[in-house]
Amino acid sequence: MENRKRGFLSKPGVASVVTAFVGVIVLMVIFWMMNPNFVRQNNLMSLARSICPYLLVGIGQGIVCITGNIDLSIGSVLGMSAMISATLICNGMNVILAILIDLVACLFVGYANGVLVGKFKLPPFIGTLGTMTICRGIAQLVNNNYNTGDIGMGGLKDLFRDTFYYGRIGYLYYGVIICLIIWAIFYYVMSYTATGRHIYAIGSNVDAARLSGVDVFKTTTVAYTISAFCSFMAGLITMAAAGMGSMQAGMSYEMYGVAAAVIGGISTLGGSGLLVGVIAGASVWAILQNGLTLANVPVAMRNIIIGFIVVACVLFDIMRRNGVIGAKKKAA
C-alpha cells in the first residue's frame, strides 16, 4: 500500500478547487493586460462586492447539488426576498421586522422544497420548478405587479443599505464580509459536522445512507433550507443595492448558482465537491462580467463569451480528472 501521508492535491476534490482558483488568476491577468483599470483599487473593491450574490446562490445550489438534487427556485426566492422586504419597508414597516418576515417566508419555501423532494419523492427538477414558478408569482403579487418605489432614507433604512451594500471597513465592503461569514459557517457545517457528512452521504448513495440510519428527509430539507437562506440574503443585497424591489430580481440566478458550483468543482451528480471551490466559481463569473464590461464588449457578445468559457472550464476539469485518475468507469 502507498504511504499513509497523502499529498494535498490527491485529497478528493482539492485538485478541482485548485484548478478553479488558477482559472481566477489567469482571467485576472488577462483582463489586467486588456485594460489596466481592471486592477485599480476601486474596481477590485466593487468586483469583490459584485461576487457576493453569485457566491451566495453558489453556496446554496452547491450544497443542494452535493445531495444529488437541484434547486430551481433559487432565483425566484431571491426575487421574492427583494420584493417582500422592499414592499414592507415602503409601506412603513420597521426594517428589522420586515426582514424577519421576509426570512420566514423564504425559509418556508426551502422547507417546502425539502418536503416535496425528500418526503414525497418528487423529482427535484419538477418539484423546484413548481416552487420557482410560484415564488416568482408571489414576487409579482406582493406589490400588485409593480416594482416598488425607493425604500427611502434615514434611520434603520440607511443602516440597512450600508450593511448590505454601501458601507465598508478599509477596502472591504460589509456585504463582502457578511458573505464570507455565511460561507465560513456553511463550510464548517459541510466539513466538520455530522449534518454535512449526511449531506455528502445521501448524494453519494441514498440507499446506503438510509440503511445506515441517516434521516434522508431531514437531510434533504436542511440542504434546501440552507439554499433558501442563501437566496434570501442575496435578495437583501440586491434590494439594498437598488434601493428598491424589482420583480425581475434574481432572474436566472439558479443557473448562476449551478455555474458557480460546477466551476468550483462540485458535481451535479452529488456526493462530491468542496465549498471552497464556490468562491472561485463565483469569482470567475463576476470577473467575466466585470472584465468584459471594462473591455467594452457588448452585452450580447458578453453572454456568448461567458457561455463558452463556462463550458471550457468544466470540460477542462473533466479532462484533467480523466487524465489523472484514468478514464475508467468512475462511480458516477
Add this chain to the structure above:
Amino acid sequence: MSDYVVTMEHITKTFPGVKALDDVQLHLKAGRVMALLGENGAGKSTLMKILSGVYTRDSGDITIFGKKIEGDLNTKQAQALGVAIIHQELNMCQHLTVAANMFLGRELTKGGRLDNAEMNRQAIEQLAKLGIHDLDPDEAVGNLTVGRQQMVEIAKALLINAKVLVMDEPSSSLSNAEITEMFRIVRELKAMGTAIVYISHRLQELHHIVDDVTIMRDGKYITEGEFNSFTMDQIIANMVGHEVKNQFPRETVAKGKKILEVKHLNAGKLVKDVSFDVYEGEVLGFSGLVGAGRTETMRAIFGADPKTSGEILLDGKPLNIHNPGAAIRQGIVLAPEDRKKEGLCTKLSIRDNIALPNLDIITLGSKTGKINKKVENEMIEKGKSSLTIKMADAEDQAASLSGGNQQKVVVAKWLARQSRVIIFDEPTRGIDVAAKVEIYDIINELKKQGVGVVIVSSELPEVMGISDRIIVMCNGKITGEVDPRNTTEEEIMTYATQFGDHAAPASLSLAS
C-alpha cells in the same frame, strides 16, 4: 433449543399475487456458518430481509438471543439486537472515506464537531481485528477494490456489535485471492462467536467455511442439517427439486474454420498486445483474476472502449470497429458483465429490450423508420420459444424477470440477428444452478450452429466445464493457453498470477 441465537419458525410472507414465504424455519447457532441455499426466487433474500427488519412478516415467530419479537421488527431494532446484513450489491457511499462509511449515521462528535481522529482510530482498530492492517481510513471507498469494500462493510457491521451477520452472495464479484481473504475473515468472525448466514450460488466453495445448511425452494423450507451429512448431489437435488445430471454439459463439436482473429490488440492500461483466434464450433474461455484485463479486452473488441492499436479480422476480412454499433452491424456482439447496468434497459419492456439493437432489421424497408410490428413480434416470439424465457407478457419491465431470464433476454437480443461471434462476460453471475444449465445449453446450441462463442468467467469450474479451450490473462497480457480437458485449477492459477519479473503474490489457496 437454548443454544440457538436466532430461531425463525412458521414464517409466512405474501407479496401482492405471490406467496414469497410459506411456513419457513431457520435456526442459527453462535460461532457457526449456515449456508442458506436455494435457487433464485426461493425466498432466501426475503427471509433475510425479514430477519434484518427490512420487510415485516405476515405471521410466524422470531426469537433473537432469547428475546421473542412481538409485533413488527424494524431495521433499528434488528440492528440493536445485533443483526447486520451485507447486501449483494454493496451499500457504500463511494465518495466518502472508509471511516466515514463505517460511522455513517452514528458519527462520533465532540462539541458538535466530527471527531475524525477518534473515528479513524476505531476504524483502524476494527479492521485490525479482522487482520487488515494496510487500509487507510482516509481513503475514499470508491478507490478500493470490491473485495476491500466488502471488508469495510464487515468491519462496519462489527462496529455495531453484530452478533448475527447475513452475507448475501459475498463472493459473487470477488477474485479468488479476495475470496480466500474473505474466508479467512469469516473464520475470524466464527472464532469470535458470530453466527453467520452465508448465501451463495457457488456451491463449490461452501466446504471451505460452511458448518450447516438450510435449503429452501419456491418459498418453502425443504431441509436443514450439518453440511457434511449431505453430498453435493443431494444438496442440488433439494434445491432444484429434481436431479441435475450434469452441471456443465459440454458438447463436443468438430472444430471448423477460423472465424475471428484478433492481432496485437492494445487498449487502455489493461489490454497489452493481445492476440487470439476463435474457431467455428468451439467455446473459447477466458480466465484470470479480477482486473486481469479480460473484460477490457472484450470491450475493446466490441468497440465499447477505444483501441490504441491492433487488428480484428472476421472471416479473414479486417474490420473497422469504432463503436458498438459498428461491431453489431458486422456481426460481433457482447453480453456484458453487469446485466442490470449494461445488458438491459431494466425499466423498458422485454419487447423493447429485444428490439433495441435490431431496430435496423425491424424498420427495414420503411422510409420513415416506422417499426414493423409483425417483424418485431416474430423476433420476440422466436427469442421466447428458442430460449424458453419465462415471462408473463413481453410488455412487462425487464426488471421484473429473474436473473436467469434477464440473461436470456440479453441473449435473445443477439440471436435475432445472425451474429458471427457472441462474447459472454460472466454469463451466469448470480444465477441459480438450473438457470445456469439452461444458459450453458444455449451456448452449446450456438456452438453447434457455427457461431464463435467467447466466454469470460471468474468461476474456474465453469470456465473449465464449458469451454473447449481456455486463454488465461494476467495484468493485461495473455499468459497461457490450456486445454480444459487436461489441465488443473492450479495450472490455470499459475498462469493467472504471472505478473512478470515482479514476484507473483504469495501462494493462493483456491476454491476447488
